[in-house]
Amino acid sequence: MRKPAEPAVAKEAAVAAVEEPRRRDFIHIATVSFAGVGTAAAAVPMLTQMSASADVRALASIEVDVSAIEPGQAIKTMWRKQPVFVSRLTPEKIAEAKKDDNAPMRDPQTLEERTLPNREEWLVMLAVCTHLGCVPTGAAQGEPKGDFDGYFCPCHGSHYDVAGRIRKGPAPTNLVVPEELSFVSDTVIKIG
Amino acid sequence: MSFPWAQEYKPKHPLMQWFDERLPLPRLVYNSVGAGYPTPRNLNYFWNFGSLAGLALVIQIVTGVVLAMHYYSTVDGAFNSVEHIMRNVNSGWLIRYAHMNGASFFFIVVYIHMFRGLYFGSYKAPREMIWLLGVVIFLLMMATGFLGYVLPWGQMSFWAAQVITGFFSAIPLVGEPLRQWLLGGFAPDQATLSRFFSLHYLLPFVIAGVIILHIWALHIPGSSNPTGVPVKKEEDTVPFHPYYTAKDGFGVGVFLIAFVIMTFFAPNFMGHPDNYIPANPLSTPAHIVPEWYYWPFYAILRAFTVDFGIPFTGIVIIPAKLMGVLAMFGSILLFFFLPWLDTSPVRSGHYRPLFKKFFWFGLIPSVIILSICGVMEATTTWLILAQISGAYYFAHFLIILPLISRIEKPLPLPGSITEAVTGKPLKEAAA
Ligand code: HEM
Ligand code: FES
Numbered sequence: 212m213r214k215p216a217e218p219a220v221a222k223e224a225a226v227a228a229v230e231e232p233r234r235r236d237f238i239h240i241a242t243v244s245f246a247g248v249g250t251a252a253a254a255v256p257m258l259t260q261m262s263a264s265a266d267v268r269a270l271a272s273i274e275v276d277v278s279a280i281e282p283g284q285a286i287k288t289m290w291r292k293q294p295v296f297v298s299r300l301t302p303e304k305i306a307e308a309k310k311d312d313n314a315p316m317r318d319p320q321t322l323e324e325r326t327l328p329n330r331e332e333w334l335v336m337l338a339v340c341t342h343l344g345c346v347p348t349g350a351a352q353g354e355p356k357g358d359f360d361g362y363f364c365p366c367h368g369s370h371y372d373v374a375g376r377i378r379k380g381p382a383p384t385n386l387v388v389p390e391e392l393s394f395v396s397d398t399v400i401k402i403g
Numbered sequence: 404m405s406f407p408w409a410q411e412y413k414p415k416h417p418l419m420q421w422f423d424e425r426l427p428l429p430r431l432v433y434n435s436v437g438a439g440y441p442t443p444r445n446l447n448y449f450w451n452f453g454s455l456a457g458l459a460l461v462i463q464i465v466t467g468v469v470l471a472m473h474y475y476s477t478v479d480g481a482f483n484s485v486e487h488i489m490r491n492v493n494s495g496w497l498i499r500y501a502h503m504n505g506a507s508f509f510f511i512v513v514y515i516h517m518f519r520g521l522y523f524g525s526y527k528a529p530r531e532m533i534w535l536l537g538v539v540i541f542l543l544m545m546a547t548g549f550l551g552y553v554l555p556w557g558q559m560s561f562w563a564a565q566v567i568t569g570f571f572s573a574i575p576l577v578g579e580p581l582r583q584w585l586l587g588g589f590a591p592d593q594a595t596l597s598r599f600f601s602l603h604y605l606l607p608f609v610i611a612g613v614i615i616l617h618i619w620a621l622h623i624p625g626s627s628n629p630t631g632v633p634v635k636k637e638e639d640t641v642p643f644h645p646y647y648t649a650k651d652g653f654g655v656g657v658f659l660i661a662f663v664i665m666t667f668f669a670p671n672f673m674g675h676p677d678n679y680i681p682a683n684p685l686s687t688p689a690h691i692v693p694e695w696y697y698w699p700f701y702a703i704l705r706a707f708t709v710d711f712g713i714p715f716t717g718i719v720i721i722p723a724k725l726m727g728v729l730a731m732f733g734s735i736l737l738f739f740f741l742p743w744l745d746t747s748p749v750r751s752g753h754y755r756p757l758f759k760k761f762f763w764f765g766l767i768p769s770v771i772i773l774s775i776c777g778v779m780e781a782t783t784t785w786l787i788l789a790q791i792s793g794a795y796y797f798a799h800f801l802i803i804l805p806l807i808s809r810i811e812k813p814l815p816l817p818g819s820i821t822e823a824v825t826g827k828p829l830k831e832a833a834a
Contacts, residue, residue: 261598267588287685292590294685317710338685342724343569344590345562345687365689366566367705368781380781381708383573383722 272403294338342382441640443628451654452516459509476600481556510696524750550603561682564591631750639820698777747808
């Protein structure tokens, strides 16, 4: 800090303040900016190392033989470390799901939109509750199916219907139907 | 810092003098927990819980470092290594049970410590910074406890990791990528377990650092006291040592008795049996509950079941999921604003008739009911109870406290701490 004692010095300082930025100001700003950019650049790898690593990202795809699944049955399998329901709907269940196609819902979708064309008996969904990620019950025989005869998530009480659409409880969206779903043959499906 | 009548450090031994001149550590100790720290003479047993919390942290660090010598942080090895600690490692069962129950006792002690702050108004000026740092410690403890609970990789561990990282997916747009970044994948797996172990090891030392700041901030105005009346003269205080070292020491004895009784006779009482089942990513346990110390917050999370939006239009402004998560974090972050919500100049609840009523018949029951709701299954009755008591909880801090601070007529305060203790007014000392 300059001493404001001598008026001559103070005046000189006042003149300096309105003049162009000094060389030294430039050096200060440049040094601090350089250090800042360098620190930010060093932070990038520290943050990205946390994201899914290459082996996890490597697009794992699975093929599932569904020939043994009878109408009314479902199996659980794993895709990208996440559980998946593969269920074969009976004609009654299909009718039940279609009846509700236009019912009021949080995330409106028809059964047709949730299945592949001409394969509407095959409902393939991630078995991951869209609330906070528990596995809903209802796929296996005798498990609680919730108020809408579909799936029930025990964690915080989300009820899904036959088509896996959210009907009641905290979950925001329907159980996810993987976009990467296709049929390799009549009895083999492929995800991913 | 400290009061003018604080005794000065005078090393008795030449060696101590030699040391103190080169590194004034003996002086620091003397002035913070020795005879050089004058402390209000009327502190009651609620003032024991700060030092007990410090002890609990030491127990966690010592037992934790030992556990880490035998624990493997791999998805195939973690569960078995914990069983190996329980069955094969010499005294391993004791060390693990001490760490498990130590976490619970840490929270018991800290909750009583926070209760003290809330009732006796310790968060008020000039102690706001102490309170704010305390809330930071509480948040870090909650994170540490969660990370540790994931390490044994049992069913509860796995699903706790899934559900709690799921909180972040509620954030619009960045939520899901953020969750995958935290997990290092699409679901909890090896990457998750390794980083959780690393952070579980790290955070207790961060907590220790914040505790140093907490105590530093405390030693500027010194402790408050049950009357909330500030220290005026030397007669209002006693030196910390031997008075409060002895009293804290007695508290440590009582604490350790309770701690070993639980550790030896009911080590799993506060745990959940499902965590003795290895993690199974294909099936969620029928009834997942967090550890008891998270129950009230968990109840608030679940209390939101309908979207918040414009009625009959189907326009959703905040989905139920996001509301729940915001409310849960909000219920803790609220503590950061407490010193400015409660504007009454009177600190102690003893002298605040209205505050006292709402505290005992409003806040305390609402937290107890929330805790019960947090452990019960999510049926309609429990959800409604959680909604009512959750609403009260927020109203208490955001509406009731600011309001009663304005309208309440406090009881007359004692003239000084000495007067409150002896019934005789403080002598007017010369100079
Ligand atoms: C703030 C202090 C701490 C808290 C609240 C805490 C809490 C916990 C909890 C709740 C568990 C799960 C217990 C179980 O179900 O078995 C755990 C496990 C573990 N903690 Fe800590 N911990 C703390 C400090 C530490 C420290 C400092 C270390 C190591 C340096 C550590 C190492 C471990 C290890 C290796 C496990 C896994 C073994 C086991 O499950 O028993 N902890 N911790
Ligand atoms: S995770 Fe399914 S309801 Fe919360």
